[in-house]
Amino acid sequence: MLEKRSAELHVEEEVRGKNDKEPFFSQYHCGALLGSGGFGSVFSGRRLSDGLQVAIKQISSDRVQQWARLPGEPSPVPMEIALLQRLSEAGGHMGVVQLIDWFPLPEGRGFLLVMDKPANCQDLFDFITEREALPESLALRFFRQIVSSLLFLQSQGVVHRDIKDENIVVDRRSLEVKIIDFGSGAPLKDSQYTEFEGTRVYSPPEWILSQSYSAVSLTVWSLGVLLFDMVCGDVPFETDAQITDAQPAFTRRVSKECQSLIRWCLSFRPEARPSLEEIMSHRWMEAGQGEELQEDDGQDNESSLSGKSL
Template identity: 75%
Template sequence: MWSERDMLDKRSVELHVEEIGGKHEKEPFSSRYRCGPLLGSGGFGSVFSGQRLSDGLQVAVKQICSDRVQHWTRLPGVLRPVPMEIALLQRLSEVGGHSSVIRMLDWFEVEGRGFLLVMERPPQSQDLFDFITERGALPERLALRFFRQIVEALQFVHAHGVVHRDIKDENIVVDTRTLEVKIIDFGSGAPLKESAYGEFEGTRVYSPPEWVQTRSYHAVPLSVWSLGVLLFDLVCGDIPFEHDQEIIEATPTFTRRVSKECQALIRWCLSYRPEDRPSLEDILSHPWMEGGEEEEEEPSSLPSVSL
């Protein structure tokens, strides 16, 4: 479920936590979970396969080194500060979660290892970067199916006071059997606020002109800009902008045949001025988004969806 671009040798790197226990749990991590080979590694830390011992559930274990954590916060009943990512994921979990947002099942602080986040691990999953790399530009109906789920998930995330700040193809995983998607990796996330943000730890080529030019942005216009980049990526097979000047010009050049309605939605999301961009509700009510509701295709009828 994690990007192959960050894959390391799974056979040679494993996480050993047998001798250390969780700080906030009566039972240590090793009493509740078994950790397996490395799945992927990057700036966020490392992700390992894992299994819950009580029922055999397959999980992903994300290890975060304390010295890589940029933002800390406190949780009720927890003495020491924890990474912001833990607090954000716990907040979303406590309100019931969302089918298109990855769920944190547990977390531990371990001596000398930093923090371990136990995440759900959807079966038969592939991130959208690899999905698009293998298949090329997606049919609009399939792109719409993915995009609607992502926008609705962001509505949920924002409604519960969280902003992701790194929406991109690598942070969306697809269940290749059901075509259901999940947003992953809240490591760049923050509490949602109405005022401007002056820091950004997301991905440069998904960042909006106002960040490139003024080092400042607001949560919703940032998210909508990133959605515009993502939708272009889905229907054209690659992102629209590679360099800062291209981001500032905010004029995508369509490299594939794309319907006028889809082009219009992408251009709206990629409006230069933040105040000219749609809201998430505007996106969901756009004619292109509504066009796919009546005749939703089944997974079996879509091309190249099984691995």
């Protein structure tokens, strides 16, 4: 791990911040590798001036799918940087990862992103795996925060496009959650998207069938998958056929109200799905304790599922 870290971040004093600020290694200490994938690698880190714990994400230029222009920047930057900077300039949101700084690597090889990192965080995938499934009261607490954060993104013209348990971190002490990893994000638009870089088992039927989708309907579908994952311990669909069938089979006892919201979000027809605002006003979302709601065996069907035509 240390050899990999050294190989990937051995750029020394050459890495200077935007506007020719102090070099990266004079401002930050890079720690252990936290994870890696198609996007690049993420390391733990610490800001030297005040000891602030941070996450340092390295992106290789040859893996960037979308680029953007920033005022005052001579060269394009990854769309992820542009979106996070837009959110930061809007004041940020406690439920969304914050971009603290970014640094271009020499010779156009890539970029380093410095972001905030809760001290006691764990991604929601591992959090659920340890518990097998979450009580509805806890799922409700998390889900409210996530939808609130997505409303902030929507208000700022940003769509995440890869909402899933691995892209949400939980502060195990405060039980506050943050949405992370905007590598698949894009500017919000009213027209259809025809490219998808998210996770297949979270993708909606319209993408499987016609390779297009709208921002809100994609987000809401993924929220339905995520909520099912939280209360049942795993995602509802594994295959394309299951996704296009759009009939989640509940594997645990879940309240009728929670089932209703999940089925509504997982409506086959995009236009039948709720808006984020409608999700927030759903009866289950307004309940005091999800566990106190009436439980059901999973046979309650949402009327909005009737009729399958894109």
